[in-house]
Amino acid sequence: MSSTIHxxxxxxxATYALAGFWAQVFDCPRQPDDFPGDPEAMLxxxxxxxxxxxxxxEGKTVKNRLHLxxxxxxxxxxxxxxxLLGIGATLLADHVGPTGGGWVxxxxxxxxxxxxxxxxxxxxxxxxxxxxxxxxxxA
Amino acid sequence: MYPRIRNxxxxxxxxxxxxxxxxxxxxxxRLPEDVPGDPEAALxxxxGATPNMFFQAVPEDKVTKNRxxxxxxxxxxxxxxxxxxxxxxxxxxxxxxxxxDGTGWAxxxxxxxxxxxxxxxxxxxxxxxxxxxx
Numbered sequence: 432m433s434s435t436i437h438x439x440x441x442x443x444x445a446t447y448a449l450a451g452f453w454a455q456v457f458d459c460p461r462q463p464d465d466f467p468g469d470p471e472a473m474l475x476x477x478x479x480x481x482x483x484x485x486x487x488x489e490g491k492t493v494k495n496r497l498h499l500x501x502x503x504x505x506x507x508x509x510x511x512x513x514x515l516l517g518i519g520a521t522l523l524a525d526h527v528g529p530t531g532g533g534w535v536x537x538x539x540x541x542x543x544x545x546x547x548x549x550x551x552x553x554x555x556x557x558x559x560x561x562x563x564x565x566x567x568x569x570a
Numbered sequence: 571m572y573p574r575i576r577n578x579x580x581x582x583x584x585x586x587x588x589x590x591x592x593x594x595x596x597x598x599x600r601l602p603e604d605v606p607g608d609p610e611a612a613l614x615x616x617x618g619a620t621p622n623m624f625f626q627a628v629p630e631d632k633v634t635k636n637r638x639x640x641x642x643x644x645x646x647x648x649x650x651x652x653x654x655x656x657x658x659x660x661x662x663x664x665x666x667x668x669x670x671d672g673t674g675w676a677x678x679x680x681x682x683x684x685x686x687x688x689x690x691x692x693x694x695x696x697x698x699x700x701x702x703x704x
Contacts, residue, residue, distance in 0.1 A: 437643035458572035504571030
C-alpha cells in the first residue's frame with residue numbers, strides 16, 4: 432500500500448455557494464458545520480473521495496490543469512448535462528461524436544471546468560460502434 | 571443515482587512519465603496499452619471504486635498554482651515517511667506546513683509541477699476538525 436486520495440481540493444471564492452452547487456451535482460448533503468463565509472466547506476459524495484472547497488483571494492485566470500470527469504448513473508449524458516445546466520453550470524464545449532462517444536465540457540459557477548461522460552450503456556454502445564466501424568473498413 | 575467521479579484528469583506534457591510517477595505514488599498499475607508518446611494515459615485503482623487517474627497531453631505549460639489539487643493520506647506509513655517516499659519518486663517540496671506538534675501537511679509537486687498535499691495518516695489524526703484533518 433502507499434497513499435489513498437483523501438480528498439480533492441478546489442480553490443474558490445465562495446466556499447458555501449460552490450459547495451451548494453456541487454452538493455446538487457452529487458446529491459449529497461452539506462456538512463452541518465459549513466456556513467456562508469466559511470473559509471472551508473466539505474462534501475462527502477457517495478463513493479468518495481471528499482471534496483474540499485478552500486477560500487483563496489486570487490481569481491481563476493487560466494483553464495484548470497486538473498479537472499473531474501463525471502459519469503452519470505441512471506441518466507444519459509444529455510439528460511445529466513441538461514440537469515447540470517439547470518442548477519448553474521455553463522456549457523463550454525460539446526465533444527460528443529457521431530457514434531455517441533465523447534463528452535461535454537461544463538464549468539461550475541466559479542468557472543472550474545469539468546466533463547460529463549456517457550453513462551455505462553452509452554460508453555459500451557460507442558465502443559461497439561467504433562469496433563464495428565473498424566471491422567467494416569477495407570484492409 | 572447521481573453521477574460519480576470517474577476520473578481525476580491531469581493536463582500535462584508527458585503522459586507516460588507522469589502516469590508512471592502517480593502509479594508509484596498511489597500503487598495503481600499502468601494500463602498495458604499505454605506507451606511513451608501516447609496522447610493519453612490512465613491508471614485504474616485496484617478497488618475499482620475510487621476515481622481513475624487520467625492524463626492527457628496538452629501543448630500549453632502550467633503557468634500558475636493549480637486551482638484543483640488532491641490530498642493524499644498515507645495508508646501504512648506515517649505522513650513523514652510518505653513525504654520522504656514521494657520525494658524519492660521525483661516529487662519536489664513546495665511548502666512544508668508540518669508543525670512541530672505533529673499536525674499539518676506538506677505541499678509537494680509532481681514532476682510537471684502539479685501541487686498535491688500529503689496529510690497525516692488516519693492513525694496520526696486525533697482531532698476530527700476539518701483543519702486538523704488537513
